[in-house]
Amino acid sequence: MTMTSAQHSCHRVTTGPIMASRKEHQHVEGPAGEDLRVPVRRIGLTDGTHLDVYDTSGPYTAYLEDGSDLHDLTVGTVRTRETWTHPEPVGGAATQLAWARAGTVTPEMVFVAAREGCDVELVRSEVAAGRAVIPANHRHPESEPMIIGRAFRTKVNANIGNSVVTSSVAEEVEKMVWATRWGADTVMDLSTGADIHETREAILRNSPVPIGTVPIYQALEKVKGDPEALTWEIYRDTVIEQCEQGVDYMTVHAGVLRAHVPLTSGRVTGIVSRGGAIMAAWCLAHRQESFLYTHFDELCEILRRYDVTFSLGDGLRPGSIADANDDAQLAELRTLGELTQVARRYGVQVMVEGPGHVPMHLVAENARLAHEWCDDAPFYTLGPLTTDIAPGYDHITSAIGAAMIAQAGTAMLCYVTPKEHLGLPDRDDVKVGVITYKIAAHAADLAKGHPGAQARDDALSKARFEFRWHDQFALALDPDTARAFHDETLPAEPAKTA
């Protein structure tokens, strides 16, 4: 599966079915009679039965393994949502939130209800209450709608993105395809280097999942990396550029206020969020309040035209166990709660981001405060890492915290790869990060008693007990690795340990 440079340059991405699986589509009727084709992965078992699982991989797993029938990546993939019809804007907001509040069911709501296996009214009411979001920019018709909210399957985001010195546009498209193959529900493009616009365009046009960004990164490139040179106008134009391209959700660090910055002075690790550090530097240099905060209403007016979802960034998140749940973090969280209400008044969908580094005994408290102060907006966390002492293994230090915070109601988990703190993740790191976070998310779904979650565990355990090795591999989150490990050594006894 390893791509050569030659393959990259002619835009090869990973295609072909996952082991023993076939992509199927459930045909569901939309509100205007649309034929909504809802994807599932059907895992065939040797006992003649099958198990259907949630599928994020888009068309790529339906292509041949050699990619000979792959669509032209320079043109883009199938535009799933292009022909769907949408209601008129409500009070200027053409958003899932505005429609849900008005009692209107959209094709996106029907689609995600079928995907989640729940009633569409649950979807509508959770979106209307702001407890769930459906990130679906009108300009990203290629995406297959999905929902982020505590009443639904816990979701996983994978970060990709080039930097000044590494990787090509084609490599980033492949990372997106690769991450969604293994189950990433959304992908954030955090590119900071050359060709930001072109990279994002290629990702969006080929992505079956919602794409998130951090617009301040591109805005900073426009001022050659000097935070002081940033202006509201440069930022605003960048946001509009990205809205026009089809970005589905955007991290906005509007909660980092000028008054919060001194609260970080006693920290072990200061401000570790890049967006947070940029805005803190701007506030200090200009002795002014953050332009993201003072222009937040204008941002809302822009985002609601496209139905771009806010992901309110935690620019003051702790970068170490020592700084967890401190005054700086909690002051920002209060502001995020205030901004959540502003955005909702405009009909804009909102998620709230969370840390970072948090010891286990503070994890549930962190989620509780976020839900309480931000009126149950979907919580979206990075990890959190539960100890600082294991660089090289931070997918694991953070999987512990991620599983626990998801059990406490966090709706989406941003993955952490083994390269965290050390370097940029390569293809293998992306896969390990996604699989690790699928584990955390699924463990939490089991713990929450999410309907149907245990069916896959039971099917795999039954296969294991009956020595149906092939079925055990097929049902695994990563069939290829399970089979490879098995083939490397001997068939195991039913139990190898006492």
Place this chain on the structure above:
Amino acid sequence: MTMTSAQHSCHRVTTGPIMASRKEHQHVEGPAGEDLRVPVRRIGLTDGTHLDVYDTSGPYTAYLEDGSDLHDLTVGTVRTRETWTHPEPVGGAATQLAWARAGTVTPEMVFVAAREGCDVELVRSEVAAGRAVIPANHRHPESEPMIIGRAFRTKVNANIGNSVVTSSVAEEVEKMVWATRWGADTVMDLSTGADIHETREAILRNSPVPIGTVPIYQALEKVKGDPEALTWEIYRDTVIEQCEQGVDYMTVHAGVLRAHVPLTSGRVTGIVSRGGAIMAAWCLAHRQESFLYTHFDELCEILRRYDVTFSLGDGLRPGSIADANDDAQLAELRTLGELTQVARRYGVQVMVEGPGHVPMHLVAENARLAHEWCDDAPFYTLGPLTTDIAPGYDHITSAIGAAMIAQAGTAMLCYVTPKEHLGLPDRDDVKVGVITYKIAAHAADLAKGHPGAQARDDALSKARFEFRWHDQFALALDPDTARAFHDETLPAEPAKTA
């Protein structure tokens, strides 16, 4: 560091210091004026300071990297405890428990108090109450005493052991050295193949950590693998053989009663513990109560002569999420509580083993019941795995459960490697398993507010924030991997994700 076959055949093991570290010994006076040399690993930092960390690696990290000054492995390592003096037996029991109850402080108690950085009275009182154990067979003078109990640092066990078809005696010794290098607090030798006695002898004579076994495995080899042919006499003689060699703790599945077996009939994964399956088969074939249960008093009389610690096995532990905390498991746990009291009456130290596969929402309950029903005997769990769907990543599925159950007071965690359910762990798997479990144990210690636990996190985070890369590597659980990941790509920015 990869060993060639030639190196193995001349008994090479991994030697040399861990990055930036030097082994030091704290000199502490024993009860009879002994000079107790308590090991620490001193990590030197570039700012001129150092951090001392708990050290399990024995003399191997004090040898040269080329091993030219290594002791003769056929003779064995330094006999740390050989010259220490011990009180007379109390009521027939020459055990730490008996002495602690009598108010007598032993050299072992002084040693572990220094190692843990706590008062010796805490050690004595916890051992006296049965809330902690110091597994230290009189016949294993090579071991450096350590304590297992909820008031102390959470411990990690690594399983090694050959099988019928693989590995040599020398390879198993190297696995023990390798596992303790990365922080394993105890090692269980689960060998089932040829040369069981010789393998164990080589491990014991060279091990700086307590060694555990499951005697039923060797007993079964003696009857050519036929469970029905087992007898109490064969089992008893095996236990005596292993006590004489110096095994420090033994897993005994005496809680699998004849009446429990039918309780497993409705399970998804039946009986997955090898010891449990053997004893269930024996009970069914003979229509008799388990000889481990009916002869438990005799076992106690044997173990107390050597101060071998019971690890009461959970032969009916769940092998899948579906079977967690079911009637079979809980019935056995009740019996383990009863046996705990019997053992303590004989002055024998006792741990109680736990599962296995448990969803997150049942983890704390599992620990609570074990502590309550077994009168706070140290709980020693395998994982537990929090989902069944990720073979190939079960070190991670189980690290989540292990961290949570340790936070709930579990005293020792038995590692799970990436090969769990799939094959036998190799050298890399052993390391990944140990590091993963050190993460889980340490995350729990932080959450429990264990004294001093956060010092290493703070030191590493400070180094990270100040871009002292070398110190960040040196303070990591796995410095080699952290440095390799960093060197593979670019120095990372302070934060790579939003």
